[in-house]
């Protein structure tokens with residue numbers, strides 16, 4: 001039998017390698033085109049990876065070719081291939097992740113034509129008398145007359161013009177729908193003049209503007225030093241040269257201000273890419289980036305896979321933020337991919353942060369990244385010092401020390417705003433029986449249940465298990481059930497009792513309703529005295545001009561954590577939260593801690609992040625931990641601890657290349673979650689190639705082990721969350 005021409009297709013399935021399908025036509029579609037195929041009993045959309053020949057008799061033909069030309073540019077396809085290799089994740093799944101949902105589902109890669117309703121020439125001359133008996137039509141005519149450029153159906157709906165009325169106008173020849181013209185590119189890129197940059201900013205801007213080809217930068221600027229202004233001015237040069245700029249930010253929903261600042265400064269089309277968009281909006285924005293219509297693309301981590309027609313610069317803002325790492329499925333780090341992509345595109349990339357990750361700092365120390373520093377605040381105010389207060393002196397049941405409460409009162413009396421930071425939502429993290437010591441625990445996890453008083457429920461923050469609050473102890477029947485500790489809800493209540501101004505709670509519970517976070521932020525921006533109580537949602541990138549006092553509760557856990565990243569992450573959070581204070585008037589920061597003598601906490605509180613980073617880097621070096629050693633974590637979950645252990649133990653028996661250290665398997669720090677037992681095993685090596693070789697060996701084995709089918713397991717390369 002003679003060999004037939006085949007297509008190698010990368011499919012979104014958790015299996016490595018591509019799948020061969022026959023291609024009956026003459027010119028096979030090139031790499032990167034989508035095809036529809038049948039796979040088992042399913043119909044899948046995959047991407048052409050290559051062309052080959054096969055004489056295997058049972059090959060199926062592709063059902064449909066969906067694209068004439070590749071949906072992903074070569075450069076992006078290569079980025080996906082590199083990511084698939086590095087994270088040892090199936091290429092088909094990576095490519096699938098890189099595509100917007102509508103393309104994954106096989107829809108056309110075409111932007112929706114936005115159409116607008118406009119009056120026709122005749123429509124302009126209709127008198128009110130002609131429609132005196134049709135008030136809706138009269139109203140619609142007036143509305144359209146007020147908007148000579150036309151209105152979209154959505155806008156008309158918002159203005160309460162019914163679509164039936166529009167149809168009547170169309171039938172009379174008074175109104176028509178016209179496709180929106182592509183706006184001609186603006187002559188002037190800037191919509192707003194730049195600020196007068198200070199000397200450090202100027203130096204950084206110049207370096208970024210003058211960079212040619214691949215140049216990675218670390219913009220290391222203290223909170224409030226005006227990093228955004230540096231991005232804006234550096235971007236101007238690239239935009240003027242007709243290039244696009246891709247900006248990654250950790251969580252768009254939390255900081256609408258940031259996107260606004262880009263939109264206000266530039267007169268060019270700006271699009272966003274994040275999970276808050278509809279599938280259609282996402283595809284339209286993706287295509288606008290690919291076709292070069294959008295000049296600035298702002299998105300969260302997945303936006304690193306946006307195709308760009310004329311890439312000029314990549315910016316990763318708040319580059320230390322852990323949300324840049326995907327924590328499930330395809331566990332990539334958008335910060336690292338940003339650097340790879342810039343390298344492939346041969347353009348500059350800048351990672352900006354007030355508290356850079358130790359990995360990034362080390363690259364700057366080794367001069368593999370150009371290190372740009374902003375050591376001063378851009379506004380006239382200096383960074384306020386962090387005052388350490390001994391939290392053990394707080395009265396029972398009262399999370400705030402009298403000094404803290406006094407400072408909050410004083411702050412709002414002066415007409416300013418205060419922020420109380422506590423990284424724990426709910427009313428109290430635990431309830432217990434004072435007679436027998438019973439504590440409310442999750443049935444499915446090794447964790448306590450959090451009391452959400454306003455809902456009258458106990459909730460597990462790990463698996464979402466919920467139950468009602470018992471009125472009596474389930475063990476001894478006593479009614480002496482009390483809470484221990486405090487969360488945002490309790491603090492809000494306590495503050496409302498003792499402070500005269502509004503108390504605004506900002507955490508995931510209080511902002512669940514769409515638009516409620518924006519509404520809260522808008523109230524805060526008005527500048528009237530308020531007290532904000534919030535979790536780390538408040539730590540990220542906000543600029544609250546009137547905020548002059550920050551009180552920080554209970555940061556201790558991070559500094560004492562068993563996770564080697566604990567102190568780094570705690571210090572970053574501490575300095576980010578503290579950095580919100582005193583932007584435009586004299587600020588104050590109070591840190592309540594039960595460990596006022598802890599050396600790392602003291603160092604972090606001194607505000608000297610570089611000194612703290614040096615100390616932590618020294619420890620990491622001794623222990624061979626990142627950035628000096630590289631890690632990969634195998635995690636396993638099963639219905640019993642034995643099964644979860646057995647699988648990893650079998651893997652651990654495989655001989656590994658020398659220099660690769662294997663730690664474990666051991667039960668995970670949180671042994672049980674959502675009813676499953678969890679184990680993990682860590683691979684560690686000072687150089688990457690043997691580590692990746694070891695991973696390949698283990699994965700090959702893992703796929704053949706029968707025990708693998710009795711558990712869920714995955715691999716995490718460069719893990720961030722070790723719990």
Ligand SMILES: Nc1ncnc2c1ncn2[C@@H]1O[C@H](COP(=O)(O)OP(=O)(O)OP(=O)(O)O)[C@@H](O)[C@H]1O
Nearest residue numbers: 195196197198223224225226227228229354378541
């Ligand atoms: N050269 C300048 N002159 C005057 N004001 C400036 C200048 N540069 C920046 N600012 C202002 O300083 C404030 C803080 O800037 P920005 O929010 O960019 O800081 P940041 O470095 O991003 O801080 P963070 O790390 O906390 O997000 C903003 O209100 C900004 O408009």
Ligand SMILES: [Zn+2]
Nearest residue numbers: 442445460463
């Ligand atoms: Zn649970």
